[in-house]
Amino acid sequence: MASLAFDALTKSYGSVQALRGMTFDVRAGEIFGFVGSNGAGKSTTMRIALGVLAADSGTVTWDGRAVDHAVRRRIGYMPEERGLYPRMKVGEQLVYLARLHGLDGRAARASMEHWTEVLGVAARRDDEVLKLSLGNQQRVQLAAALVHRPDILVLDEPFSGLDPVAVDVMSGVLREQASAGVPVIFSSHQLELVERISDRVGIVRAGEMVAVGGIDELRSTGVRRWVVDGPPPGGWLGSVPGVRRVDGHDADGRVVVEATPGAPDDVDQEVLGAALAVGPVREFAVLRPTLTELYRHVVTADAPEQAGARA
């Protein structure tokens, strides 16, 4: 299956190392959520894919072939810094952009009409972009990324500044595009959203990919935790080696227990047994970390000096 592969990209701005061997891939038909703190290198990576920035080394390939100008024309791009001609009418602007990407006049117009309709800005086609609210400008910006029927979507923070309805519309569009076989890569700081709509997630820190995988895959790796709704932990927990209580994670009398490194695989059975020995256990469950927790864990863990560059 075709994939958009980023291989060992490096890039520095003067003395600041923005990318240090960024490597990952986005497969056709999947939504890839790209997360990381400001300045971690997300935008830099995307801009290199679009050729608006040159990498110092490393390659970006699509279906095994270097992403060149011809491939780039088939990419739908939403830059981090939004950009449209402020004094050009929405419809004319989208038609123009579609034609720049190679659509003929008629196809460009039809596509413009389709996407303004889908994204709910059809009524504003004859308005200049600057007359639209920021949210609507954002919708037009997404339409600009989609209007030439791209084979690949690269969206830098497409959800920022959108109201919940627009978020739903946009997620629906991304899902639909992915279903049609388009690889979709998007960055976001809204981790719950990323968790909800992404097939796979990449967490980037200081110019490197530090964790990448499916949501479930990511959540099931790392630290193992359980939630126990049962007897107060005072007596029984201390008798189990290799686990400790996590402070501040218990609510309604429930206890969160975490395995320490080196604990045996079946330590969960020992925890359950110890609790049952003391009193009734009403709930015992694996506590999967949310993406937010994973992210905090990954991003703050022995972070090297943060790349100060604009990502």
Add this chain to the structure above:
Amino acid sequence: MTTDHTASSDLGRWAAVRLVAGREISTRLTSKGFLWTTAALVAAVVLAGVVAGLLGNREPEPQVVGVVGDASAASDQLVATAAAVGVTVETREVEDQAAGEELVESGEVDALVTGTTPTLTVVVQDSVPTALEPVLGSLAQQLALSGAVTDLGGDPAEVAGAVAGATPEVTTLGDAPQVDGAQVIAGYLAGILLFIGLMTAGQLVAQGVVEEKTSRVVELLLATLRPSQLMAGKVLGIGTIGLGQVALVVLAGGGTAWAFGLLSTSTLDLGATAAWALVWFVIGFAMYALLLAALAALVSRQEDVGSVTSPVITLMIVPYIIAISVTPWDPDNPLVTWLSFVPFCAPMIMPVRVALGAVETWEILLAAGLSIALIPLLVWFAGRVYANAVLHSGGRMRLKDALAGSKAS
């Protein structure tokens, strides 16, 4: 950068340039500001033509000279003498001196000839009108000469014929200046029009480049276009619309001049002047616009356009001032002559000299050739600076860095 471009792109290189240029053109054609400026220029040149037509076509008022009785024989001679020195004289016979003097006092006649023998006698209100002075002086001499010839027994008519036929043999050491009023006006108009046209179009290029940077749309565009295509499309589009603007004004001006018959007495070659003005607009625009596009790409905010482009603006203003302050009066001034060949000065000065009829065709071609020869270098320079600077955001990029191709950020 990985700019290994395969030919599989479905939109040709020039098709993209045409699309960009087309957007520039349609943007201007729907811009109220641009349309009003063009309308104002056309109106100004038509108005100037109309005013010149009304002033120029008005015959100077004839001088009315009253002639008393027996002096009326000299009427024809008076009119002929006046015509010889370029004054229109109307004679009016009056019955006697008293009636004539009344007319002089009332201002109905400018002068009254009361007698021709033995000498010319004239009555005026307070002094002889300036226009009539040479006429009356010349007439008096002719009359005196005729009297003397008659006294000597000769035939005054024969002598008069010989006198009239006598002309000096003149050897000219230099070309007489052949500047006439229409040429001076055409020179001014050519200079002013080219300046306004080039300045307007040049500023549109600079502002357009920065607008794309400020609005960040350039990043979206450059994901599908090469910088060279974007720059070329912009320059060609604005150049086309600017040329259209100048051509419209030239047509309006030429049409007005023709309609009012302003050129019937002039040596002005309107066709050549107009054609060369358009050619020089194209040459000048190519040069200035490329420089302006490159320099404007160095900054990201409209406020900074002025300072970054000021060297080029100066390069336009100085030759323009020379073109309209010195050239119309002294088209062969050595400084003007030299500068009219220098690229960046030629587009402002040469059209004025052409309008004044002060240059040979080979001189125009040489000047044009020198300027055109520089254009490939400017294309290279502008293409390089623009490509390296246009994605740079933040503060002003140094020209040296842009030329060296330092990384954008």
